[in-house]
Amino acid sequence: MLAATVSTPAANLRQNFEKFLEGETTGLACCVSMSDSFTGQGTTRKALCRGEGNAHLSPGVHQNLGYTGLAFAPDCRRTVGILVSRIVDVRQLRVKQFQLLLQAESRAWLEDLHWDYAPSSGLVSSYLEEKRLSGFALVENDVAQAYCLYFREGSKGLIGTLFALQSNSRSSAPVNLLGKAIDTLVDFADVRRIEAQLPHFSLDQVGPYFRSRAFQTYLRQFMSFRLGISAPNRQTPAFQAGRPGQNETSGDFVFQPWERRHDREAARLIYHVYQNHIDAAVNDQYCSIAGTTHLVESIARLRGCGEYLPQASIAAIHCSTGKLAGILGLTAVRPRTAHIPQIAVATGFQGIGLGSAMLRTAFEKLVGAGFSEVSLTVTALNSGAARLYERTGFRTFREFGAFVWNRA
Template sequence: MTPALQLEILDLRHFSAASLRSLLEAEARVWSERLEWDYRASANLLLQYLDSRVLPGYVAIEGGRISGYVFCVYEDHKAVIGDVFAVPPHNSDATATEVENRLLENLIELLQNSPGVDRIESQLLLHPHGLHIGVFRSAGFETSKRLFLRLSVRDKTGPRIVRKLPDDLVMRPWKDEDFNPAAHLISTAYEGHLDSHINDQYRSVAGSLRFLHNIVRFPGCGFFDPAASRVLVRPGSHELAGVLLCSRVREDVAHITQLCVARPYQGRGCGRILIDACVDDIRRREFRALTLTVTEGNEGAVSLYRHAGFVEMHSFDAVLWERKK
């Protein structure tokens, strides 16, 4: 008879970084194998938060051994489930997914019963589409499928078409003074967009600015690569008409963290020009791949990326819950 899964679910804040290090090392191997992503910098940042004992979440204990963890962060009225990961239990035929589901159920119950939390978001990039969808849907979450796309930078098939920018735009590398103009661009371009429903940071300049600082200043999405990042500007103006931000997620793999074009310039080839400039830069530096994520329902963006040569390598879920007023 298969032994039942016996888990203790305990507060993450009771555990030190050292006690979770081996689990995070196991997770880093999955990030590397599945997404070509060096997760060590993100894991080290997480370990720092663990040692401060302030990160909300849970740990799963099975047979005296840590077998999984989940954590979240709070942003005003919102909670973001940052990650969940588990390894298969030793004393049961249960799967790692079952442990992860148990952790998610506990965290979701906590958050939905927290009076100050009116919204819960999560994008569990590592986990395949549908893997945890039952837990989220049973708790009243909306779900959206997102795609992880990859372009082999070293595959150069014949001469590339040189595309011309609109006459009133110039392209240049990213500068530190672009934070505020980029935040205005993102909040305007994403108004009413599916992605601003999934991620409410896009709905305001302040939220977009917080998003930009997270991807430029911190290693959660790799190390920001200013050389491969580009903006489109109107000469004589501080306003941006487009932005592409790129990070290095592995020594030879780059990841587009944001691509946004102002609405008056959409459909005029600006997005493709930004992608081509990024590819040219990382190819010169002998990168082998460029990746990005996109919501499947964002059909225009999916079409752009497929025409640029990106292919689907993985899919995952974005989930959202809002408290009924």
């Protein structure tokens, strides 16, 4: 009864099947499932047949066969497709099986997040090839439809990637993959904390699942500013003497390009500024000097957030003390789009216009370098910073969730 030819693309099959379940389609087919077709656990077989009005559910068969899903109607005349879906360790797959998924992921980064993901995708691809990544993939008809990667950094687990082809993004597949990754991480007794930020999913989509697993959830905003559109210019006394430029003195501060020699002090500044800050709850790298040192490294040296732009990035020095008073990091994430992976002003200098002045200066430098857009992310609960960005002209174009679990 299950012997069938594969003739229907997986996406159509799923769509047909979902329509059938919702009662939108009559005379169409049924499904055989070895486990629950929508939990995606284990091997699931779904057969779809067109029976010209004859297809129907037959609970008797269902019980006899011991299937947990719907049963195959015995009077179905013609089977038009069979779909085999399973969740597997990513190391069991060949990189070729990820091609479609990785291409779709790069497109989503470009279209939804204004970010050229191709270099990262290339890395993921070669690491998958070398079996260096941990995670799970949903495979249908031998092609990866969704995947979730996880990493371990000491006592911290990280959900690095969760992405699904559009046909699967609203199914339970992403949550099933997440569940497997989280279960695996939780099973390591030395993993005390798990963090995840999932820019391809809204908080509504995955938040309930994370909450059911005792994760704290946080709303994050992707914001962008179209350069060339003049932003409201509210300058405070410290900046009225002139417009700060590269190595120009303006009021009490001089702006220099943020270079390697500033990194140690920048890491210390970030550590102090983020104490008791909401972002330190979201990302525990902010909670230690080692963590902020790594953060600075990853922005400025490791291309963790795109290509670093040292000449446009700013180290603001307080003239009379020579201390680092603020920093603003800039990267290029696609040819004409820049990103601000970090902006921080030392506690004693906050609220006097330094952050706004650094933003204005950065905009000028970016326009000069041919950029037309600059983006950043902010935690919604960091409302002061979000207000500053809105006032500067940034607009939210995407919202997503950040999730944190701490072992009790």
